[in-house]
Amino acid sequence: MRTEEHSARRSRQIGRVFIYGSLIALAAFYLMPLWVMTVTSLKSLDEIYGGSFIGMPKAITLEAWNKAWQEACIGTACTGLRPYFINSILMVVPAVILSTGIGAINGYILTKWRFAGANAIFGLLLFGCFLPFQAVILPMAQVLGRLHLSGTIPGLVLVHTVYGISFTTLFFRNYFITIPDELTRAAQIDGAGFFRIFFSVMLPTALPIIVVSCIWQFTQIWNDFLFGVSFTAGQSSPITVALNNIVNVTMGRKQYNVDMAAAMIAAIPTLFVYVVAGRYFVRGLTAGAVKG
Amino acid sequence: MSPKNKLDLWLPRLVLSPSLLAVLIAVYLFIVWTAWISLSSSQMVPKFDFVGVEQYVRLWSTPRWHTAVANLFIFTALFLTITIALGLFLAILLDQKVRAEGFLRAVYLYPMALSFIVTGTAWKWILNPDLGLQKVINELGWTGFVFDWITQPSFAIYCVVIAAVWQSTGFAMAIFLAGLRAIDTSIIKAAQIEGASLPRIYLNVIVPMLRPAFLSVIVLLSYISIKSFDLVLALTNAGPGSATEMPSTFMFAATFRRNQMGVGAASAIMMLMTVAAIIVPYLYSELREDRNAH
Incomplete structure (x- = not known):
């Protein structure tokens, strides 16, 4: 024993x-x-x-x-990563705010103002989460050209906002569906209308999912390469494209230390967000997999 | 919610419609546009004529495309197997009431926050045989150690696998861990009382219960692997030669570098059909379950 x-x-x-x-x-x-x-x-x-x-x-x-x-050469311009870092910020901030705002109101409509066909619309939006962007970059390049937005930051903001709507709508829809309908119904009886209920009843409860959505969109957009490399050139590129240019320079003795510093500079914003708000990052990551 | 007046009846639809319109255009109409180009004779600029499946015939008679498809299969098979095995292993270990769980979880997951360009840059340096890992191990005394896969056309694709696994394991781990936490621990205790060993309980009882998590991980990792583009570009630039060409890099090069817009569009449609074959049934089953639950 x-x-x-x-x-x-x-x-x-x-x-x-x-x-x-x-x-x-x-x-x-x-x-x-x-x-x-x-x-x-x-x-x-x-x-x-x-x-x-x-x-x-x-x-x-x-x-x-x-x-x-501030010195490394991207193509022929030896400006370092600084201008491209700024480009990325100018691109990411409006795109995150717009796509999160639109997703919030969409999620609210799809859960609290259901109408015939709402589920079908949700399904249509959802496929956008899994779209291989290669299937749309050609027409998108044409359309940006027509709108005189090709190679510009507003063009990238538009692209990231449109393709971000699917994910943000999914986040907010899955979150708002857990909020009891009684809450909105009571507000309605008190005379609150569509927007009033959204701003004073729904949004105050939605802080966690707003954080999740902002972090997810920030990481996705900051790290994007395909749209950046397809729709911009030279000085208007986001940081990932500039980083790839620095690393792929083949002239002279390869400056590995500069490559690594450049990679760190491109990584610091998303790493910082991850360290500060990792919990929310994980929630965003699993939202596409585990139903809310 | 029952609309109290006419305004509230059409307002929600009105507010939703710009999003719906944007997605209908930017996703569905654009797909149709690309499909049309793939059936036209477009090369440098889009042309809206109709040549049937000519571009698809050209695509499938391009050796580079065959390399790309073969690589996609090799890459997806290895990437999925290793990421799932490692992610599940980590999740099970973390579920054993270990100390510093939060810290360890963060360590396994942080690569997910990085851009694939950053990951590619870092691993390109690590895998560099002249100055990287190989040299360190040589200097530690193991002089015969060779790790120059990134320069070998027949092995370079495995370098892409290593970097992709490194980046994505944390994701698989997070989903498996969420699945494990949802399982009632009394099942484990009951099986232990019956005398089963812990590894056996996991293999025979717990892992089969993780079926939904497996499904999610497999679907989402397949999606990552089909669209993987930045990682290949940053790590190997589809080389040496065209040894690590993937459908995504092929599409990009054909469209933007080689003025073969029609072939590029055809390859994009092939990619789309592959993704749709995996994703549409998945979304359908998820949404249907959702409806049953409510």
Whole structure:
């Protein structure tokens, strides 16, 4: 009896060692690229070509960050990433606000003002979440040209807003469906109309999903590459396109430290949002998979 | 809600209609437009004539497209298998009441917040055989260690798999973990009392209960893999040669670099049909269940 208990405890201990061992080893694997990027961006080029890859920098230098931010060449313009970072901000802020606002009111209509065909409309919108954008970039390029918006930030804002509506509507629809209809009905009896109910009854309850939607849209739009590379050129590109240009320069000695600093600069906004509001990020991620 | 007056009857429809119109145009009409181009003789500029399936014939007689389709199959099979296995493994381990769970979860998930361009840039550097991981391991004493897949046409696609798995495992883990948390723990206790070992309980009892989570993960990862474009471009630029060409990169190059708009449109329609074959039944079943639940 005693030995049996003993061996049970032993196998439990072995289990715990296995669990923590695996978790820590895999955590190291997932952190490794971030570590390598960070230390490489802080090294001098001589140190990198001298064979330092994973170790701490011998002398920390911000030279590569400085170059990536204001000197590196994107095409023929050696302006660094700064103007493209600004482009991305000018693109992402209006697109996030617009698509979230539109999604909120759509979700409200589809749950609280149901009419015949509302479900079919929702289904039509939903397919937009899974649209391979390759199937629409050709006509979109034509239309942006006709509207004189090709190669401009407002053009990208329009594109991201339109293709963001599907996701934001899904978020708000799945959230508002959990809000009891009694709430809106009572407001209606009190004489509140369509917009009044939206702004003073629905929106105040919707803060968590507003955060989810903003974070999701921010990450998607900031990280977009396909629309950026298809609809813009040169100075009007978003940061992902500029980063790809810096990295794919083939002239001269490759400046890996500048590449890594540039990648970090492009990654910092979304990483920051993730660190601050990771909980909401996860909710957005699983919203497409787990029904609300 | 019962509308109290006429205004409230048409106002919701009126407010919804711009969105509906935008999506009808930007999704459905644009798909029709692309399909039309794929049946025309368009090359540099769109032409609205009709040449039947000529562009599809050209597409399927292009060796590069065959490479792209083959790569898509290899990539999707490996990417799905490894991401699901690793994600499920992590979710089960995290579900064992471990310490620092929140921190570990964040570590596995943060790559999902990055752009594929950033991921590609980082892994391109790590996989660089002259200065990256291979060299570090060589210097640690294992001089025969070779890890130069990214320069080998027949192995470069596996580099794309590694980077994609690294980026997406956290996503699979998050969904599996949500599924595991929804399972009643008394089932595990009951099986333990009957003398089953923990790994066996997971394999025979718990994993089969995760069916809905599996479905979601498979569908969403397939979607990621079909449209994966930025990662390939940043990591290998579809090379060496055209060794890591994918349908998405093929479409882009044909349309914007090689003035083969018709062929590009045909490849886009092939991609769309593949995605639709997976997504439409999935959405249909999700929406139907939804209706039953309410």
